[in-house]
Amino acid sequence: MNIAIRRATASDVDWLVELLNGEETEPFLSAGRAYDREGIAAEVERSAREPQRFGRFVIEVDGERAGVMGFEERNERHRIAHLGGLAVHPGFRGRGVADTAARLLQRHLFDELGFHRLELACYGFNDRAIRHAERSGFVREGVKRKAYLRHGEWQDAVLFGLVREDLDAC
Secondary structure, three states: OOEEEEEOOHHHHHHHHHHHOOOOOHHHOOOOOOOOHHHHHHHHHHHHHOOOOEEEEEEEEOOEEEEEEEEEEEEOOOOEEEEEEEEEOHHHOOOOHHHHHHHHHHHHHHHHOOOOEEEEEEEOOOHHHHHHHHHOOOEEEEEEEEEEEEOOEEEEEEEEEEEHHHHHHO
């Protein structure tokens, strides 16, 4: 199985809309992200326009689209990027696709874009995302209690960080 990541293009937008709005995906993603065609197209365009500061990446397995993930620069001076929007199509889950893709993105952000620190947050109820973050080398740094209103209820956010030394130690 060959897993790769590449920047999303305009030809991926309709597929991304379908993936991100799927009933097995949408409940676990941030409410603050784009879900409609116009918003996702704008993110893809921004990824091409600002590749050092923002990215939407398609995960491919043997050349077939399998998921999406992204980053956004949070602090230019301190070279911090926030990761998010990881979604793997249900047909590709349970095979380590997300973990391998996460490592590829981490290496890209550290080695090619020069970031010093990567951060992410997961809803406290999203056990699958929490386990993925830990398997991918992230260090749990804390919990923001009842931080986000999602589906009518306040949800905790589990916070993770990764610095280059953590990645090298794995």
